[in-house]
Amino acid sequence: MKHWLLKSEPDTFSYSHLATAPDRRTVWDGVRNYQARNILRDEICQGDLIFFYHSSCKQPAIVGICRATRTGIADPSQFDPASPYFDPKSSADNPRWITIEVEAVNALHPAITLKQMRTDSALQDMALLNRSRLSVQPVSDQEWQHIMSLTRSV
DNA sequence: GCCAACGTTGGC
DNA sequence: GCCAACGTTGGC
Numbered sequence: 001m002k003h004w005l006l007k008s009e010p011d012t013f014s015y016s017h018l019a020t021a022p023d024r025r026t027v028w029d030g031v032r033n034y035q036a037r038n039i040l041r042d043e044i045c046q047g048d049l050i051f052f053y054h055s056s057c058k059q060p061a062i063v064g065i066c067r068a069t070r071t072g073i074a075d076p077s078q079f080d081p082a083s084p085y086f087d088p089k090s091s092a093d094n095p096r097w098i099t100i101e102v103e104a105v106n107a108l109h110p111a112i113t114l115k116q117m118r119t120d121s122a123l124q125d126m127a128l129l130n131r132s133r134l135s136v137q138p139v140s141d142q143e144w145q146h147i148m149s150l151t152r153s154v
Numbered sequence: 155g156c157c158a159a160c161g162t163t164g165g166c
Numbered sequence: 167g168c169c170a171a172c173g174t175t176g177g178c
Contacts, residue, residue, distance in 0.1 A: 007176090033161075033174095056176050114177080133160065133175050 003139040004044055005051040005062070005128060006102070015052045015064040015107060024104040025069060029077040030085045031099060036136035041098035043138070044068050050102060051139060051147070053128070060114040063107060065153055070101035106153030122146045 006028065008014065018026055031037055044050075045068065052064040074095035077085035090096040117123045123146060127137040139147075 009176090035161090060177070132177080135175085 002043070002045070002048050003050070003141065003144040004039070004048060004068075005053050005137045005139050006066070007053045007055040007135040007137075009056045010054045010063075011057065014054065015104070018052065018066060018102070019064070019104040019107065021104075025101055027073055027076065027101050028099045029075045031075070031097065031135060032085060032087075033135060036134055037097055037099075039136045039138070040100055041072070044071060044100055044136075046071050049105065049144075051144075052104075054111075055135075059111075061111040062117075062147065063111040065105040065108065066102040067105050068100045069103045073099050073101060075099045108151045109154050110151055112147050112150055116150075117147075120146075120150075 013026075018024060028040070031040060048068045050066050050068060051062045052066050053062050054060060074092070075085070075097040077083040078087040078090045078095060078097045079092065080086055085097075087096055114128070117126060118129060123129065123143055126139070126143055127134060131137065
């Protein structure tokens with residue numbers, strides 16, 4: 001099983017939004033970057049565990065864990081003209097944006113802040129620190145285990 | 155709000 | 167296919 005990291009702006013969709021959603025699940029819509037799409041479409045497998053990261057906020061941090069419950073979903077927002085993520089160049093028989101469904105597993109206490117990760121020698125190769133704009137990222141087994149050792153999931 | 159990094163668009 | 171212009175992300 002591989003590990004991943006998803007970014008979300010908490011003002012838009014926070015970990016607690018996920019944890020209180022019906023079935024604690026949501027379709028991860030709105031990703032419109034091809035590299036991120038390729039990871040969602042080709043690499044994340046059902047059952048994979050994923051860090052939930054809060055970006056563009058006061059304290060950027062990994063705040064929870066979720067699990068990929070379904071894969072290969074055509075992002076419904078690409079077909080919705082009222083959505084900011086509408087893509088007129090996409091079609092139902094050849095959807096451009098493929099995503100996953102995720103389910104909340106646990107919040108992390110404490111959350112692991114970006115600041116803390118930046119100063120942790122075990123985490124210097126993290127994509128988060130080096131490919132900071134990518135909104136769907138791989139997390140190595142070592143990085144995952146290390147971060148888990150710094151916190152407890154509740 | 156600023157701005158660096160970097161992805162995308164479109165003219166040529 | 168190049169690359170300048172432009173748009174977006176996201177930390178600070």
